[in-house]
Amino acid sequence: MGRKKATGDALKILDDMFFQSEEARRELRAARTSAQVSRQIYALRVDAGLTQMELAKRIGTSHSVISRLEDDDYEGHSLNLLRRIAEALDRTVEIRFVP
Secondary structure, three states: OOOOOOOOOHHHHHHHHHOOOHHHHHHHHHHHHHHHHHHHHHHHHHHOOOOHHHHHHHHOOOHHHHHHHOOOOOOOOOHHHHHHHHHHOOOOOOOOOOO
């Protein structure tokens, strides 16, 4: 009987343990996308020298909405709100579908 080769790669171990099903892989991709959007909003706001409250005022929303948008676990990024943020920060939103 063949033994499976041991690995010390923590990411490989986690992948083997939790992300073998297609559903789990879809959920992981969705989480990564949400986290990426949140981090971009945060970085753009900070680069513009704005507080969450100042950005909220520029786009006509509340501080708590900006706080949620910058949370890696938040999954409610609407295209309309992203466009408003982009406009307030002199940017445009670009959407790409990649394999």
